Amino acid sequence: MDSYVEHPPLPALAGVVRTVWIQRTGEAAYVQRHLPTGGVEIHFPIGGRPQLVGPLTGPEVEVIPAHTTMVGVRFQPGSAPPLPTVLDDLVDQRLGLAELWGSPVDGLVETMAQAGTPERALMFLQTHLLREYRRAVRVDPLVGEAVKALMPWQPVDIDSLATHLALSASQLRRRCLHAVGMSPKALQRMLRFQGFLALAQAGATATGRRGADGMAGLAVDVGYADQAHLSRECLRLTGLTPRRLLGGDLDRCACGHEHSASYQPFLAGRRTPLLLA
Secondary structure (H helix, E strand, C coil): CCCEEEEEECHHHHEEEEEEEEEEEECCCCCEECCCCCCCEEEECCCCEEEEEECCCCCCCEECCCCCCCEEEEEEECCCCCCCCCHHHHHCCCCEEEHHHHCHHHHHHHHHHCCCCCCHHHHHHHHHHHHHHHCCCCCCCCHHHHHCCCCCCCCCCCCHHHHHHCCHHHHHHHHHHHHHCCCCHHHHHHHHHHHHHHHHHHHCCCCCCCCHHHHHHHHHHHCCCCCCHHHHHHHHHHHCCHHHCCCCCCCCCCCEEEHHHHHHHHHHHCCCCHHHH
């Protein structure tokens, strides 16, 4: 039986990892539609070769073989694991982790294959990542602040954000391209759509303007002009209409997967205003 369950990352990784997950396929291959999140992901089939999925600008459809158990890590925008290049070189690419990390991946593959359970394998992967972050990874703090500011709950102007961070607009753009793989404006659009998905997955009640309830209200809550605006963005980013993406239910996600570990932290700042000088 197919299953997909998300979990919170280790507390020490919570600042750089949005969620970790375990996926199992059943008797038949499973067609998985990966959506843009603003971050990179590691996909690690137990006993197989792990891959890094670079920042996506649109949907990526993958056919996962039958009887596959896979663990994964979804990183926050601007918080990628150690890589030999900047992220704008990896946009919309899927690369073998061994190409990026070299021989240590072989030992990690063997360790995870012998873990006994996917939960233990996922723990080994997170422990490895934690060591790497402590040893080598330096996250750009200004990009981190920009990512927080670009969350959909309090829309900001990109030029005002650059001024707030004591950067020029071109400096902010360059740093975001290197650390995130996309411009601040593109990331803002990506996070706005992720905000809508989080609300839909949580079955949230809209707090939008009077008369804008259901999907229209959720669209307003995250900064879309109206439901038609959301529908256009959904089609561009996912290749599907909102109804098809959500499994036929326009008020909440009906995919049957457990996403709470991903959407709960994302929604934590929903009512927190951002003040820019």
